[in-house]
Amino acid sequence: xNIQITRITPTKYSFKADSFEFFAEANxxxxxxxxxxxxxxxxxxxxxxxxxxxxxxxxxxxxxxPLYLKTNKIDASTNKRxxxxxxxxx
Numbered sequence: 001x002n003i004q005i006t007r008i009t010p011t012k013y014s015f016k017a018d019s020f021e022f023f024a025e026a027n028x029x030x031x032x033x034x035x036x037x038x039x040x041x042x043x044x045x046x047x048x049x050x051x052x053x054x055x056x057x058x059x060x061x062x063x064x065x066p067l068y069l070k071t072n073k074i075d076a077s078t079n080k081r082x083x084x085x086x087x088x089x090x
Contacts, residue, residue, distance in 0.1 A: 001017055001018055001057045002017070003015055003016070003017045003061055004016040005089065007089070008023075010028075011027075011028050011067065012024070012025045012026075013025075015036075015061070015062075017054040017055075017057050017058050018050055018053070018054040018057075019054075020050070020051050020054040020055070022036040022054075022055060022058045023036060024036050024058075026067035026068075030066075030083075031066040031067035031069070031086070032067075033066065033067065035062060035063075036055070036058065036059070065088050067085065067086055067089055068083035068084065068085060068086065069083060070083060071083065
């Protein structure tokens, strides 16, 4: 299944899979994703098997691809680790 990624803000993205759109936000410090929730809406769309499959694909993609990747570099002035943006989101 192909996932289309659209950047909304530097930490918020839209993920479209099989005509279903999910939104996720990443932690600005670590790059870990706050996963999109799976809830039943008033129209019952999320009861559809295709919707569940699309949600599962997006969640698996986000678990494997953090927004920022750790490096071995440390910023000497702040003594904090430097993170690089994941190339999948450029």
